[in-house]
Amino acid sequence: MALSMAQSGEIKTVKRFIGKEEVITRLREMGFVPGEKVQVVGHNPSGLILMVKGVKLALDRNLASRIIVCD
């Protein structure tokens, strides 16, 4: 499923990405590597707040929908 669908509080595991532009590379460098656990801290009309590698990040919804995760 897409990360954007995850509920607040859920912890998901990163599987892969849709697309391959620079922003995806950047996501990887910021810790979104396959197998990594991502926690959804909150939702906002702008997007999601996530916890990755102990860092809090805000992503817009479209970008989050391109991160495919599993449980």
Added chain:
Amino acid sequence: MIKVALAGNPNCGKTTLFNDLTGSKQHVGNWPGVTVDKKEGTCKKNKEIKILDLPGTYSLSPYSAEEIVAGETITNKNGENIDVVLNIIDGTSIERNLYLTLQIMETGIPMVIALNMMDEVEAQGTKIDVDKISEELGVTIVPMVARSGKGLAEVVKAIEEVAASKSTPKNLPIFGEIKNIELNAKSDEEKEEAEISVADIRYKTIDDIVSKTVKKGKAATEVKNTKSDKIDKILTNRFLGIPIFLVIMFAMYACTFSENFLWLGINSPGMWLAGVVESAWEWVVEGIAGLIEGASPWIYALVVDGILAGIGAVLGFMPLVLVLYLLMSFLEDSGYMARVAFILDRLFRKFGLSGRSFIPLLMGIGCGVPAIMATRTLEKEKDRKITAIITAFMPCGAKLPIFAMFFSTMFADDNQTLLNYSIYLVSIVVAIVVSLILNKLVYKSEASNFIMELPQYRVPTAKSVLIHGWEKVKGLGKKAGTVILFSTILIWFLSSFNLDSFNGKNKEANEDGCIMCEMDDSFLASAGEVIAPIFKPLGFGEWRPTVGVITGWIAKENVVVTFAQLYEEDVTQEYLDEYFGAMDGSELEELGFEGGEYDPEAAYDIYVEGTLFEGGDENALPTMKDDIKTKAAAYAYMVFNLLCMPCFAAVGALKRELKTWKATGFAVGVQMLTAYVVALLVNVIGGLL
């Protein structure tokens, strides 16, 4: 000489450490992307060490424009010839920070690691085995707290040692592996695969090291329970986020401008301070005027009517600017900026901007120059360009005196607080409309992505807020003593002399042999008259307001400086009441009051016509109201100065960001056209009301 570059993730404390080491006062703020350019300084403890502060970056392959400088400097591609890289790591997010560390190690440059934010690491209860990591990486690691200066001496010592021994980091086995993978990838497909596995390998190595050396404290693992998480629940709440933001902005302006602070019937701190400074200044002026009483008339004119009037006009408004700056630096240090950028992202997209544009726009309320530079952190070129153009519409600190001057004269009877807000509203609405138009007509629309780290909330230290404030005061003082003083003298000269001053004609004509001329015949008047007709439709097509606009391009404070020099101080109703109150019926009748009855409404005209010009002072200048007659014209004048070309310093910043003169010319053209159209609308529609 040892040249050291500060490298690290955004917001890990590089500039704080740079300031510690060099004693400089570069901008520190609690959001990623504060520093956008390199900056060199000399280490206080060892003058042989030159230090280069860099923008933060997450990796050596750049993503946004400011990261390019960081990457190129660290890999020694831009001729900076770095000897040692001082890699700063935020101890609270050590895994993510080590990614860049591995990349720097791969380049094989001598390096030292400063493990920063140890106070927060301890507060989380996290234990880091520094010696063990140091051994794994083959790099000296110094734990430290940049904010309080703890560990500074050790950092300097470590740099000296590494520079002397030229020892390079350990060549980890994965470095060879990564090189192989990268070399073997040929097609685009393979390159992408390679990239995925390289990121993967680096993070595996990091996980390996961290699992052996870091014991996470409770606060670091239990998300949603830290203070920051609780605050975020409210401030980024889907319903409350934007209303809270608006309240905070409102409160900020109330503290600065309100004349009825918190509905208590008292002045806000800003207004109160402005009053104090004004009285103090009056006292100074009287003192100086008394001292040079006997000097020759032109010296008196230069000092009192020129320099003192000019500088005083600016000085009185400084406290407002200062209070605004202090509040802004509080906001910048708190960690809230990144949140606002995020919660506004969706709204800003509708205007064709991105949430990140918020940061330059807010900074623009302080000063346009750093604000325009801050657009560099935006991801897409289109966003950068549009944001740079509209940032110039913000009512920066230097424009505030213009509004305050008109509010206290032309709009003295209206609600001052509302008037102040109206200016902010105009600038925001115009910024949005122009952005929408540019998006439609000029730039190819590219959807931008929003990724931003949300830093921990931090209580701003009194020290850092006060340093911010003091730096601003110093900056403004310097500006007043240089650019504004120079402009003041220039305006005085150009408005007091003409060609006949230097060919003896004035000397003959004037009874006292003075070579100065009537202001209406001066150089400045002749030049202003040429341009003034352009502004006729806007309601202020006279030479004096025109000169105000033009000198405003040197520095926006010059608008009030010009007015202070070219106009008689405005007569207030109170003054009129007092002035005529002392007269009896027959005197009043003689002056033109019907039936000898004092009429407050007619007092102004009678004063100006009867007293100022015919009766008494023959050197009297017109007042502002003689040139800018209606409120509509006054508001149009303010709006024109708000929106038209910013000061030359800001145009320089625009040129740096937009690269070419052509693009800069286009930006200035857009600003001029916008200013003209909006001011015209204000004057025409306002005139109908």
